[in-house]
Amino acid sequence: MKTSESEYRVEMTGISKCFGVVKVLENVNIKVKPGEIHALLGENGAGKSTLIKILSGVHPKDSGKIVLNGKEINPKNPHEGQVLGISVVYQELSLVNDLSVAENIYLHKLGSRKFWMNWKKITQDAQELIDSLGFKIDASAKVRSLSIVQKQVVEIAKALSEDTKVLVLDEPTTVFDPTDIKKLFENLFKLKEKGISIIYISHHLDEIFKIADSVTVLRDGVDTGSMAVSDTNKDGVIRLMIGRELKDLFPVRDVKIGEVPILEVKNLTAKNTLVHDVSFSVRPGEVLGIAGLGGSGRTETAKLIFGADKKKSGTLILNGKEIKTKSPVDAAGHQIGFVSEDRKEEGVFLPLSIRRNISVTNFDSISSKLGFINVDNEYKKVLGLIEKLNIKTPNSEINVKNLSGGNQQKVALAKWLSIDSKVIFIDEPTRGVDVGAKIEIYKLINEVAKKGVGVVVISSDMPEIMGISDRILVMHKGTFYGELQKDQFSEENILRYSIGEPLKQ
Amino acid sequence: MALTLKQQLSSPGGILKFLVKYNTIFIFIVLVIFSALISDVFLTSVNLSNLLKQVSGLGIISIGMLIVILTGGIDLSVGSMVALLAVIFALLVNMVILPVAILLTIIIGFSLGSVSGYLVAYQKMAPFVATLALMTIARGLGFIYSKGSPITFKTPGGEFMSNFANNSTLGIPNIAIVFFIIVIMTMVMLRYNVFGRLIIAIGSNEEASRLSGIKVNKYKFLVYAISGALAATAAIIVASRTNLGSPNMGMAWELDAIAAVVIGGASLNGGRGTAINTLMGVLILGLIGNILNLLNVPSYPQQVVKGVIIIFAVLLQRFESK
Incomplete structure (x- = not known):
């Protein structure tokens, strides 16, 4: 469709997916530019998570096309997705409790290339990464000992430890208090300046209107359209999400x-x-x-x-x-x-x-x-x-x-x-x-x-x-x-x- | 991916779909045809009734293993239990009248199984560990009570049992009839009885079962006790066939029983498995041994073939899933 120079970092077009007899996604489209924060909205069960899991390689798609930097990709597992530069912070935390923060952050690198790991360097790198996010967490601490907020931060650090091109955050703020949310947003703006594309899933419409540039709304597995945040308002988004008036x-x-x-x-x-x-x-x-x-x-x-x-x-x-x-x-x-x-x-x-x-x-x-x-x-x-x-x-x-x-x-x-x-x-x-x-x-x-x-x-x-x-x-x-x-x-x-x-x- | 492969497989029509769904029965039939083709002796009534006699004991403990595995557990003690209970039965036959000996043996089997059940259900011990302990205890007790050597039947009651175990009714070996009755009872229980439904429910989601108001502990306890009672039944049968109870009986039978259940498509995580498929698993294992014996294959290569068949059967079940 397009040559290698596309204005979008990632394009998902015509994505459909069934689980057994149940259709969860039908002809869904989403396009994100470099340096853009794109909100993905929809009620629970609308298909947001499935769409993300298709992008990152957890689930195979039934049909449709994923284009990253102008090239069609088909990640078969999350590791392939990660290598391509797609990192996802899921709602359910996926950390290993008995390993240290640093080990968790670089978990995906264990077993690749080198036989021996330089733990000192890894711990140092991890510490720098976390410090750069502005949170105070000891990189050598066991993940078990962290609070749920700190665990979420480790998840984000983990996603950023690779050369990330597309960062997906699935309801990252549910456990955060307002000051943490502020810190997170500052980090997101920094990443945005670096040209990373961010797909941001949240139920909090206030947050969306604070940070997102554009928004795509899913309803029952169908996308009801994408638009710039400046072209819509809360009521408009809600109507798209539930397809009727609240009452x-x-x-x-x-x-x-x-x-x-x-x-x-x-x-x-x-x-x-x-x-x-x-x-x-x-x-x-x-x-x-x-x-x-x-x-x-x-x-x-x-x-x-x-x-x-x-x-x-x-x-x-x-x-x-x-x-x-x-x-x-x-x-x-x-x-x-x-x-x-x-x-x-x-x-x-x-x-x-x-x-x-x-x-x-x-x-x-x-x-x-x-x-x-x-x-x-x-x-x-x-x-x-x-x-x-x-x-x-x-x-x-x-x-x-x-x-x-x-x-x-x-x-x-x-x-x-x-x-x-x-x-x-x-x-x-x-x-x-x-x-x-x-x-x-x-x-x-x-x-x-x-x-x-x-x-x-x-x-x-x-x-x-x-x-x-x-x-x-x-x-x-x-x-x-x-x-x-x-x-x-x-x-x-x-x-x-x-x-x-x-x-x- | 798995889905598309499955779709491809089933696209040519019903036959392939059927084969995938009933792969255990399919493997069984293929083995029977194969055996009949390569050996003249295989289809003789002497050989077939021998085959059935050989698998009946293992078959009965496999049914016990199945109901334990359905709850998500495992019972490693069954092989040793067969040895201990065969010794106990031989001792009892020589001491008391036959019905009492049979009844007592089954009660003792149930009680020993209850010990595993108690440890697993009420002390929250891992089934693997609890029944591993019972396994060595039972084997040890078997040697203690028998003083290390086989105990032969010496009474008319013993003679009666020996006759029963070695004879047939309407061409079917009596002990195979016992086995089949147990299979049929289990089938009915799993499909149409609350007990069967609940153990499957517990195996497929223990927490949901608990929150549905099911007495999870009671049922987990019971499956081990029943497995023990079935081990006693198997012990009576194998002891009667040979006219003696020996502490060396049932060596590694727990592994064969697990193999039979797994070949029968049951999931070791619990919640999936049927009596008829376990029966097929038992027959498949028996058939492999039988045909290899008829072909004069020594016992070591037999073990290799058995292992390969297990892998093959489980791989086939992949396509079925769901």
Whole structure:
């Protein structure tokens, strides 16, 4: 198409990719000039990470073309990508905990060329590299001993240790505080001046408008266009991201909430986590939101009640009777459900079929006393749920790993929705889920509440938690700091309580 | 890449797809045809019934190994358990009436398996380590109880067992019938019983199982206990065939059992594997030994061939995946 002199450093054109039966990218285009910071936006599950993984050689593309410096490239693995000058800092950290900072930074060089490594020089080089970024980290320290922010900095240093032409940052600032973010941005501007192309993935639109030159928005695997940042604004970008107005996302709450609490939690304190003195109640039909910063103890609270973590003290009262939940088995026995935020590790059985996934919590209703499963009943139940939850699949025997994030989440939900739960804890109900599935999941939560179930939703997604909850409790440092009624819902109020500040009068 | 290769493979139509999916059965059939072609003796009823008798003991412990492997564990103790339990059975046959001897042997097998199960499920010991310990303990106890030499059956009960183990019903060796019944029971359990479903769930994602309210520890405990009971069943069979219990029985059988399970397409990470495929794995291993014996190949090259077949079978399964 072009000769060797192109105005773009990297061009990805017509990129498509399927995982099994699920299409994750369809004809996506992105072009980045040298010295440009290009923001890649889109909701969770829109295909951003997949696009980056194709660029860096983690996944092969099904079709399309990648051109770097005017030459078509086809990196087959991350190492090839790196050699070509494409470095990626992933959201999930990929450092080796038991090696030093310097060893981690130069890990990709181990085993190449030389037999002996000059550790002194490597440590020195690493130290210089980190110092140049403006952070204080000892290059000879073990990575295990670093804070999560420092680990992220090491990741960035690692990406820069090669002759990098294209640097990709996948949500680098989620763990950073404002001063660290400022430092990071200064570094990015320096790199930009050196002519490095930067692809920057973030959910924080403020950041994008502060540092990016241009932006590409992905929605459900399709790019909805690229533009200069100066030609658009926040509202415009949001509309491109979700494809509709925000208020259409959430169902109308018209559930009659019961008077008597279905579950009361009194002075719950954990043995091994920071959760302490947690007290709250949830009523039948109510959707109770739990907000708070990451690490404030929200997930730990749910796991504590569910019996997955050990309790030190406190009481649980279900329907007026005190119960003990020493393990998830007890909790499930008392008809308390828990949908984990970590869908792949704790929620679903990826290698098993949809049917086998859903049946796991359901055996009481579909098997005889001796444990023999009535297969007709099983199919009836599972197919009914697939239809009700609108899980997009050709049949019930598809393995869950071949479904999209949204459909996987529906399977995880189906496990608990199909039994008569009294209380369900749902941790991050729509993380990594596309917009269409989001709306369906919200509707589902609404319907479950309608049946008189007490639903507790933990979420970091502000619009989400405000959109679906009747009441929000905000956690701060392991306990509830404040409670917000519907008329008090605002991002600012949630944030204030999250950081331990009182509301503005 | 794997996907396109798979697509290429399956593009000519259903046959190749079928072969890839049921590669274990395919390998088995090819081996049978091959054996029948190169040896006149192979298809004789004497040889076939010998073959079945030879694999039945190993087959039964392979089924135990399969259910342990399905949970993501491993049971290295089964070979030594066969030796110890064969010795115990021989001692018991000479002391008490036959039904009691059989029952006690199985109970002891279940109990020994429970020790591994307890260590793995409740003490969080690595299955490899716990069952490695049990392996040497069982072998040692076998030598202690037998004082190092085989114990022969001396009672009418022993004679009855010996007859049972060496005779056939409707042309099928009795001990093979026992093996097949165990295979069928396991098949049914894995497909249609909650216990089977749950051990597969645990093997494919233990944490998700725990958070689904499944009694993970109980099931992990049980699979080792069952593996022990199956080792006892195998011990009774092999002891009865030879009319004695020896501490040298079942040498390295744990490795053959693992091989059979793996040839049968099970994943050592757990969550994947079926009884019918393990049966095929057992038969394939037995067939290789049988045909090489018929061709007078000495035992050392036999081991090499066995290893090559394992590699070949596992490579074939790559295409299947998913």
